[in-house]
Amino acid sequence: MARTSNNSLTKGLRGQIGKQLVFKQYGKKTVVTRYPDMSKVVPSELQKAQRNGFAEAVAYAKSINNDSALRAKYAKKVKKGKSVFQYAIQEFLKGKNG
Structure with a gap:
């Protein structure tokens, strides 16, 4: 190093x-x-579940970003300095966790 x-x-x-x-x-x-060699790392079941949940959140955010009407609706809710994509991921994850 x-x-x-x-x-x-x-x-x-x-x-x-x-x-x-x-x-x-x-x-x-x-x-x-x-560069780290992660080829022998086996993720736990909880890690797999978290990764799947985040993948769902990204898919949700992409669907909103690609729909101009939904994007405009979300843009009104977004605080300065954040993107619609970030806000949609945050909203999805908060809704999923409680």
Whole structure:
């Protein structure tokens, strides 16, 4: 793992390059690591259920985003700084959880 703090080339850099390197920010330092190998990780039943629920929420939000009438209706409810997509996901997940 490589670390850098005052390098103008990597300052503020985060994300990944292909499936080779990952750039992370910890405070004012940039950390470079290998891309994680998750091939042997087996998700639990609860993780699978959570992922399925979130996939349903994304599908719901996409359906609203693609329907201009529904999108306009939701746009009236959305607070400044949020998108209709984010709001629809939030609404779906809140309705599902209680």
